[in-house]
Amino acid sequence: MATITAPARRAAPVTEVVPLWRRVPAGLLFVLPFLFFYVAFLLFPTVWALVLSFFNESLTGTRGEFVGLSNWTEMFGDALMWKAMGATLYFTLLSTPPLVLVGLVMALLTNRVMPLRWLWRPSYFAPFLLPVSVVALIWVWLFQPGFGLVNAALTALGLPELGWLSDPGVAMWSVVLTTLWWTAGFNFLLYLAALQAIPQDYHDAASIDGAGWWQRLWSITLPMLRRTTGLVIVLQLLASLRIFDQVYLLWTGSGGPGFAVRPVLEYVYDTSFTNFRFGYASAISTFFFVLIVTISAAQFRIFQSREERP
Amino acid sequence: MTTIPLPRQAPRRVHRATRAWNTVGLVAAALIALLWLMPLLWAVDTAVKPEDETATIPISWIPSHFTLEAFEKVFAQSDLIVWFVNSTVVTVSVTLLVLVTASMAGYGLSRTDFRGKRLLYGVIIAGIMVPPQIVVVPLFREMLALGLVDTYWAMILPQVAVPAMVFILKKFFDGLPRELEEAARVDGASLWRIYWQIAVPLSRPALAAVGIFTFIITWNNFFWPFLAVSNPDLMTIPVGLATIQSSYGLRYAQIMASAVLGGLPLLVAYVFFQRNIIRSVAHTGLSGT
Numbered sequence: 001m002a003t004i005t006a007p008a009r010r011a012a013p014v015t016e017v018v019p020l021w022r023r024v025p026a027g028l029l030f031v032l033p034f035l036f037f038y039v040a041f042l043l044f045p046t047v048w049a050l051v052l053s054f055f056n057e058s059l060t061g062t063r064g065e066f067v068g069l070s071n072w073t074e075m076f077g078d079a080l081m082w083k084a085m086g087a088t089l090y091f092t093l094l095s096t097p098p099l100v101l102v103g104l105v106m107a108l109l110t111n112r113v114m115p116l117r118w119l120w121r122p123s124y125f126a127p128f129l130l131p132v133s134v135v136a137l138i139w140v141w142l143f144q145p146g147f148g149l150v151n152a153a154l155t156a157l158g159l160p161e162l163g164w165l166s167d168p169g170v171a172m173w174s175v176v177l178t179t180l181w182w183t184a185g186f187n188f189l190l191y192l193a194a195l196q197a198i199p200q201d202y203h204d205a206a207s208i209d210g211a212g213w214w215q216r217l218w219s220i221t222l223p224m225l226r227r228t229t230g231l232v233i234v235l236q237l238l239a240s241l242r243i244f245d246q247v248y249l250l251w252t253g254s255g256g257p258g259f260a261v262r263p264v265l266e267y268v269y270d271t272s273f274t275n276f277r278f279g280y281a282s283a284i285s286t287f288f289f290v291l292i293v294t295i296s297a298a299q300f301r302i303f304q305s306r307e308e309r310p
Numbered sequence: 311m312t313t314i315p316l317p318r319q320a321p322r323r324v325h326r327a328t329r330a331w332n333t334v335g336l337v338a339a340a341l342i343a344l345l346w347l348m349p350l351l352w353a354v355d356t357a358v359k360p361e362d363e364t365a366t367i368p369i370s371w372i373p374s375h376f377t378l379e380a381f382e383k384v385f386a387q388s389d390l391i392v393w394f395v396n397s398t399v400v401t402v403s404v405t406l407l408v409l410v411t412a413s414m415a416g417y418g419l420s421r422t423d424f425r426g427k428r429l430l431y432g433v434i435i436a437g438i439m440v441p442p443q444i445v446v447v448p449l450f451r452e453m454l455a456l457g458l459v460d461t462y463w464a465m466i467l468p469q470v471a472v473p474a475m476v477f478i479l480k481k482f483f484d485g486l487p488r489e490l491e492e493a494a495r496v497d498g499a500s501l502w503r504i505y506w507q508i509a510v511p512l513s514r515p516a517l518a519a520v521g522i523f524t525f526i527i528t529w530n531n532f533f534w535p536f537l538a539v540s541n542p543d544l545m546t547i548p549v550g551l552a553t554i555q556s557s558y559g560l561r562y563a564q565i566m567a568s569a570v571l572g573g574l575p576l577l578v579a580y581v582f583f584q585r586n587i588i589r590s591v592a593h594t595g596l597s598g599t
Contacts, residue, residue, distance in 0.1 A: 030418025037467065112332070127349075129580055133554075213331045296439035
């Protein structure tokens with residue numbers, strides 16, 4: 001009998017001295033602080049938006065009733081939602097090509113050794129560092145009729161003035177112009193970093209073979225920037241789709257002339273914080289989220305392929 | 311002997327073409343810079359004009375006299391200093407919390423192994439696809455339920471959840487050589503000590519990159535702080551400045567003075583970190599290289 005109890009007694013203290021937290025793997029403990037923020041303020045709200053979209057929820061705090069798919073069916077027939085969706089897609093379509101191209105041109109120009117390069121680079125990037133409210137204040141002032149700088153420039157060139165903030169047909173171009181000025185510097189930076197990663201040997205070798213700057217651009221630089229361009233386009237599409245700030249601030253929340261430029265996120269904002277229809281706003285958010293995820297998936301794949309590269 | 315003239319000929323031809331391209335490039339670079347600086351120059355120019363000379367037809371760059379009156383009025387009447395303090399509190403808190411939590415998580419995911427790690431990592435990087443603007447409605451309800459609306463916490467906490475930063479730092483740790491850390495482990499150092507005394511000092515460039523970008527994004531973030539806070543004493547610079555257009559009416563010199571002052575902090579900071587910023591992009595892998 002003594003031989004049986006002995007191992008049991010020896011084993012007992014081992015399980016006793018190991019407290020619960022010690023049995024959690026150390027690596028998991030390292031992830032936990034971030035996981036708290038991630039679950040509480042990103043994952044949970046994402047799931048809750050889906051849940052709320054089936055309820056008749058309002059801001060007042062009383063739990064809304066379950067309304068099934070009625071928010072969803074209402075949304076698909078909501079002309080204002082489709083108008084906002086159209087404005088968002090139109091803005092994305094108009095803004096992405098110039099934002100990518102201007103960023104690329106800026107980087108190609110200033111990657112070369114040239115006089116006053118220390119001045120050109122910060123000039124391109126500076127607007128990106130401004131808060132959007134500053135950007136909006138400046139551009140509302142620039143877009144004024146008569147004494148606004150943009151219209152003054154048009155007049156000086158002998159062209160008619162445009163109603164940048166008042167004409168529904170022009171308003172979207174105002175947003176594109178403002179956004180181009182504000183954020184092209186970020187794409188410029190991405191391209192510049194990529195250009196600096198191209199080994200100088202490639203250019204030297206091509207120069208010795210007699211290739212000029214133009215030839216090197218087409219046969220070395222641009223092909224080597226293909227991956228970066230893919231990334232810049234996807235990041236830009238995502239940023240453009242999420243437009244809210246500039247439009248909200250340029251027209252102080254009115255959605256522009258005849259709601260011509262009101263994007264989806266501003267419609268979500270109006271629905272939830274002006275009409276207090278949280279459930280309906282959640283349905284629109286979730287629907288819009290699906291659209292964005294499909295594009296994000298492309299970004300994700302580019303990141304992944306980078307990971308797999310040797 | 312025939313090999314000597316050939317290479318000499320080729321570069322000379324290239325040289326002339328290159329010089330032409332240099333001139334075209336310089337003119338183009340200067341032209342874009344001029345276009346990009348013009349709005350800023352016009353804003354500063356408006357801010358130093360007497361108020362009754364701002365809106366004139368035709369426009370004029372040179373005022374009858376130079377004055378800082380608009381700046382004095384803005385300092386005396388607006389909450390710009392309060393907003394600056396709020397922006398600093400929020401941005402510094404968010405940046406520090408991101409650096410600590412994301413680097414710890416990145417390190418744990420890169421260097422240790424535990425059951426369910428792959429699944430956990432998958433769930434975290436899937437979050438890169440969730441744009442924070444999409445969750446504002448339920449997030450606002452959550453803050454309401456927690457009683458945090460109109461507090462610093464409401465602005466700070468959600469901005470810490472940036473899974474992309476974990477991804478960037480995990481990738482960086484993956485690329486660090488393991489020898490030093492293994493030597494320390496043999497000597498009996500705990501995981502925390504190895505992380506804090508070996509991995510963190512070695513990853514300073516990646517941490518700088520994450521820190522710089524988190525700082526810029528948080529400092530300029532408008533949408534969420536604008537929803538989370540309505541008390542003017544708690545507003546950050548972007549949120550506070552959004553209220554200015556209506557409160558100043560048509561006093562353009564003062565509006566532009568506020569805009570200039572509101573944009574200044576990051577521009578000044580940029581002068582100090584501008585050398586790091588291109589390197590930072592390379593470190594985050596954002597450029598795809």
